[in-house]
Amino acid sequence: MIPRVVLPTYDERESIGPLLAELRAQLGPAARILVVDDASPDGTAEVVRQVAARDPGVELLSRTGKLGLASAYQVALRRVLDEGCDDCVITMDADFSHHPRYVPALVAAAADHDLVIGSRYVEGGGIDNWDTRRRLLSLAGNWYARTVIRMPVRDLTAGFTCLRTDFLAQVPFERIEARGYAWLIALKTLFQRRGARIHEIPIRFVERRFGRSKLSTNIVYEGLIEPWRIRGAGR
Template structure:
């Protein structure tokens, strides 16, 4: 049998309460998609719950990892699994309800004119709901620093709601991605950009999680600051250009020839 076109990768660590709702929403929004739950041996039984849900629906798969090793390694493992299974499109999203499944079809539709699509909170039409002001300021400030330091012309380089064409992931050096926290999102975006691939930003509504606790920490913030600063000192690229797309706040990013 030929595999279905789309795999949605969802990393989990102690997301037992939110996972069933997220899976149900994804499979309702994109019925032809498959979902890969990547669990880092959650002590609350998220992995065991995912196994039961997978037994009930052939579109759900589970990748068990031995322990908590960070967001980046979990996604890389998921991407490799999806590529090995022959999926044409690989998407990623959080399990905690922050990323709305109803926005997923628009992200996937964006791949018709791009190699990678970023769900963006910080382009026209994008927004956050029920987020503490401190988190919003942190996210906006981090993205401003990324744009200035890396000359990466995207509004939301740290967001985790994304979709990639198969050939995009195959062209990236996944072995070189060492970032563990949300810096992984910046790392992937800069790799796509540096290879001259086309990026589209699609506005999304980001909703603060209802269940569980945020994984954000000072260590994760320090990792991003150190890595972005190091990349900025080692990179030399021509100035980017951004061409607004014609609809709904969506933005097409393309490179200027050297």
């Protein structure tokens, strides 16, 4: 399968160059990579331009402001579908929390599944370099979202996924109103409600190697409120 990797970025100058190099090493020359940058003040876009100048498979979509993760994915997924060149889409963080070494396994699993999740909470998965508070918060958030939405996925809040484009084309993802990481929960829910074949493979999630964590009070608030909105949207 031919994948397209989508990387939303904001202030990822330190990580984006090494990440693009590692993705190319893992996926070979055929895969394409789309970076959606929200006017990062640290110069992330310039690093991507330099890489794209020598690697035609890397594309930059540079936006005029900090428009957010949900908007970045909506724009990127629509572009992928409109171009019609890729069999699947990889969503992942741009800070090495999601290591590119897992991408080939995600793509391989998509041959038989419509949605593949890189999961911290199946056998063989896990989290490195988080303190007890972060681990408990993540576990509780997953349990809460799964219970409210009633979706039998171990890592519902995961951002590391592979989406088959033929199934994605049937999903009204542009109607999702959730913001931030809750948008990815809503997307998984739409897949499940349309009968998608869903599979989780184990990954080791590693706390970011570069920059600052983007965990905030707003993200925690969204995690409490958005699952109820997502559940209600399915009625």
